[in-house]
Amino acid sequence: MIKVSVVGAKGRMGSHVVEAVNAADDMELALTLDAGDDLTQITPVNTDVVVEFTVPSQSLNNVLTLVGQGVDVVVGTTGWTEDKLNQVREAVAAQQSVFIAPNFAISAVLADYFARVAAPYFESVEVLEMHHPDKVDAPSGTAIHTAQGIAASRKAAGLGPVPDNTQTDGGSRGQVVDGIHVHAVRLRGLNAHEEVLFGNAGEQLVLRADSFDRTSFMPGVLLAVRKVESGEFPGVTVGLDNFLDL
Ligand SMILES: NC(=O)c1ccc[n+]([C@@H]2O[C@H](COP(=O)([O-])OP(=O)(O)OC[C@H]3O[C@@H](n4cnc5c(N)ncnc54)[C@H](O)[C@@H]3O)[C@@H](O)[C@H]2O)c1
Numbered sequence: 001m002i003k004v005s006v007v008g009a010k011g012r013m014g015s016h017v018v019e020a021v022n023a024a025d026d027m028e029l030a031l032t033l034d035a036g037d038d039l040t041q042i043t044p045v046n047t048d049v050v051v052e053f054t055v056p057s058q059s060l061n062n063v064l065t066l067v068g069q070g071v072d073v074v075v076g077t078t079g080w081t082e083d084k085l086n087q088v089r090e091a092v093a094a095q096q097s098v099f100i101a102p103n104f105a106i107s108a109v110l111a112d113y114f115a116r117v118a119a120p121y122f123e124s125v126e127v128l129e130m131h132h133p134d135k136v137d138a139p140s141g142t143a144i145h146t147a148q149g150i151a152a153s154r155k156a157a158g159l160g161p162v163p164d165n166t167q168t169d170g171g172s173r174g175q176v177v178d179g180i181h182v183h184a185v186r187l188r189g190l191n192a193h194e195e196v197l198f199g200n201a202g203e204q205l206v207l208r209a210d211s212f213d214r215t216s217f218m219p220g221v222l223l224a225v226r227k228v229e230s231g232e233f234p235g236v237t238v239g240l241d242n243f244l245d246l
């Protein structure tokens, strides 16, 4: 049995993870901690893998503390920059694993992958993400990851900047991530949704992923726990696509 502790256990995602771990035949729930709790209660004696869903401002410190405790970590919290990732890369011990995913839903992971495949074939591209209004960060971690992947694919294919003759912008053109415009919508009733719009003269491709319910993230979280516990992915791994045969 894989002993799983959950940090952020009282949150929207953490509480779903607690249910998913309890329902998994090969896992047993260890500690469930939230804000104000001492994370050093978590040790290799009581925990194999920690799942961390908290807030972007706290996640790096949590992960560094957990790495210091000698356990493997699966992170779903957003807000990861290259600088933060490097701090974790420097902290992990040999054979220790930290896995970070901007999105655990298969629909979102595939949309992100297909966007990278499509990117070299279109002159224009913009990313639109739509979420529930309780979300604290914008744009979403998924949209940032998608934009970065598109930008990398365009660069590798030798494409230049996207065409845009905007002369005045009061903010309506969105945040520009590696040259790609990213737009964020917050609307009661939504959960987590992303569209990638590709355009050429006379044609358009739209990729859309919808997570209607947080249960959509749980198979990916459990897959990540199993992969991390297997010991096959030492160091820091980013993105669920690493565990899929794409
Ligand atoms: N990777 C994915 O697939 C995915 C899916 C959904 C949400 N998310 C991300 O997960 C994060 C959490 O989302 P949510 O909707 O569950 O948020 P939430 O606000 O419902 O839950 C966050 C929880 O973290 C707790 N917390 C805050 N600071 C803490 C600390 N220092 N230590 C321990 N616990 C602490 C809060 O008390 C709260 O219970 C966000 O960054 C969100 O974008 C990722």
Ligand SMILES: O=C(O)C1=N[C@H](C(=O)O)CCC1
Residues within 6 Å of the ligand: 078, 102, 103, 131, 135, 136, 139, 140, 141, 142, 143, 191, 192
């Ligand atoms: O509900 C959230 O918050 C989500 N956060 C992640 C993101 O920012 O990409 C994943 C989707 C849901």
